[in-house]
Amino acid sequence: MKALCYNGVGDLRTEQVPDPTILNPKDAILRVILSSVCGSDLHLLNGYVPTMREGDIIGHEFMGEVVETGSGVKKLKKGDRVVVCSILGCGECQYCQDTQWALCDNSNPHAWIPEKVYGDLPAGIFGYSHAFGGYAGSHADYIRVPYADLGCFVIPEGLPDEAAVFASDALPTGFMAADLADIQPGNVVAIWGYGGVGQMAIQRAFLLGASRVIAIDREPDRLRMAKDISGAEVLDFSKVDVQEALREMTGGRGPDRCIDCVGMEAVSEGLVRREKARDGAARWRVSIRLTSRRV
Amino acid sequence: MKLFNPAFAQMIKQDLRRFKQLLETGEITTIKGQPSGRKSEQQSDKKSSSNYAEADEKHESAML
Numbered sequence: 001m002k003a004l005c006y007n008g009v010g011d012l013r014t015e016q017v018p019d020p021t022i023l024n025p026k027d028a029i030l031r032v033i034l035s036s037v038c039g040s041d042l043h044l045l046n047g048y049v050p051t052m053r054e055g056d057i058i059g060h061e062f063m064g065e066v067v068e069t070g071s072g073v074k075k076l077k078k079g080d081r082v083v084v085c086s087i088l089g090c091g092e093c094q095y096c097q098d099t100q101w102a103l104c105d106n107s108n109p110h111a112w113i114p115e116k117v118y119g120d121l122p123a124g125i126f127g128y129s130h131a132f133g134g135y136a137g138s139h140a141d142y143i144r145v146p147y148a149d150l151g152c153f154v155i156p157e158g159l160p161d162e163a164a165v166f167a168s169d170a171l172p173t174g175f176m177a178a179d180l181a182d183i184q185p186g187n188v189v190a191i192w193g194y195g196g197v198g199q200m201a202i203q204r205a206f207l208l209g210a211s212r213v214i215a216i217d218r219e220p221d222r223l224r225m226a227k228d229i230s231g232a233e234v235l236d237f238s239k240v241d242v243q244e245a246l247r248e249m250t251g252g253r254g255p256d257r258c259i260d261c262v263g264m265e266a267v268s269e270g271l272v273r274r275e276k277a278r279d280g281a282a283r284w285r286v287s288i289r290l291t292s293r294r295v
Numbered sequence: 296m297k298l299f300n301p302a303f304a305q306m307i308k309q310d311l312r313r314f315k316q317l318l319e320t321g322e323i324t325t326i327k328g329q330p331s332g333r334k335s336e337q338q339s340d341k342k343s344s345s346n347y348a349e350a351d352e353k354h355e356s357a358m359l
Contacts, residue, residue: 005332015332023329024322055333072321092319106316109324112309124324136329144329147320 003057003140009047017057020136020144025072028148030064030082034165035138037061038086039195039263044129046265051113051130059139060086060126061169063161066152067142075149081161082152084145086169088124088133091150095123107147108133166196174200174261178208181257185209190246190255191232193262194222201259202230210257214249216242 003017020029038061043049063083066076076082088108089101096104104123105111111121113131124146127137136143145151155164174197183189189205191198194217205213215226218238226232235245246254313323 001330003330003332007332013332017330017332020330021328023325023327026320026322053331053333055331055336057331090316090320090324105312106320107324109326111312112305133324134326136326136331140330146324 001141003136004059005054006044006052006056006058007054010045012045012058015055017140020142022068022070023144024146025070026147026149027070028066028073028076028145028152029068030062030084030143030145030152031067032062032064032138032140032143033081034064034161035059035062035140036165036168036170036196038169039197039265040128042263042265048264049129049131051110051134053130056127056129056134057136057140058127059137060128061165062126062138062143063155063165063168064138064143066148069148073148076152076154080152081155083155083164083167084126084138084153085151085172086125086128088126088135088146089150090147110134166200170196171200173197174202175204177201177259177261178204181205181259183208183210183257186211187256188212188214188250189257189259190214190216191259191261192216193260193266194219194226194230195261195263198261199225199230201261202226202232205257205259206231214246214255 001017001019002014005013005015005017007013022029040060041058044052044058063081066078066080066082069076069078085101087102087104089096089104090106093104093106095101102123105121107124108114108121109124110130110133114121117131122132124133124135126135126143127139128135135146153167177197178189178201181189183205185208187210189210189212191201191205191213194215198215198217202213202215213230213232214235215223215230215232216235216237217223217226218236223234223236226234233249235242316323
């Protein structure tokens with residue numbers, strides 16, 4: 001099959017690799033239908049994530065069709081159209097039982113790497129370095145999905161592939177960001193970045209009862225979508241001083257909740273300002289200092 | 296005075312982790328045998344997906 005392989009910083013290549021096979025009873029093999037590019041793929045590409053190796057297949061936000069199941073897979077069957085969670089959970093450990101799937105302590109075969117570096121271990125993630133398990137990613141024709149009954153969700157009839165794929169990563173990321181912000185009915189919420197995650201955070205903020213959501217970006221198309229589709233007020237950070245504008249829009253008090261949905265590589269002078277400190281050293285001040293609570 | 300080499304403690308920890316995986320999920324999580332773009336692994340009969348997997352493998356042999 002064909003797969004997009006990491007070959008070093010800034011060097012991705014489409015290569016011919018062997019097809020994946022069932023390695024454990026609870027595995028399934030999927031034909032990948034859609035695999036989207038996440039901002040986190042840029043971290044790999046730009047060399048911010050250690051323990052990547054030449055030849056690693058990247059990609060972790062995807063949906064596809066089940067083509068093979070292991071003997072331990074009970075709920076899925078061949079032909080099912082499913083969207084798959086980026087992060088792997090075994091469903092049996094204490095963390096999974098507490099619904100803290102991202103902390104699963106069984107799904108990372110290289111747990112000893114992050115344990116040495118961070119003192120604890122995260123769950124395995126598709127296509128996201130060997131510290132996160134070293135699993136082959138979804139930018140490929142086929143992918144092996146461990147613990148398939150738990151990570152694969154059958155997509156209802158009538159829901160297009162393009163809509164379902166975001167349930168893999170962008171939707172839960174934005175959704176959870178808004179949840180963690182503890183939004184109360186009537187709150188004014190400011191959201192930095194109107195990418196996939198920002199869009200989902202806006203929807204969740206409104207569902208939680210936010211009276212107003214202010215989306216901050218600089219791309220004209222995104223700002224238009226934020227206004228027309230998400231129903232948010234917008235700020236173009238390349239044209240206004242965000243702090244001043246936010247205070248002006250909120251009667252001087254600033255937003256109640258602030259959510260950062262900006263990818264690491266997207267940070268620019270619109271979001272951080274360079275200032276001269278008293279000692280003369282240049283310092284960067286992040287505009288979201290204004291926040292009363294941030295995620 | 297340490298009775299055992301610290302590496303030995305790490306090996307026991309790894310084995311206990313695998314034992315826990317087997318007890319809780321009925322399988323031992325692995326990536327050994329999955330595809331990659333590494334030509335050496337594609338040509339070799341003995342498939343290992345990474346040098347980390349190889350390290351795990353060596354560790355297992357050491358324990359036998």
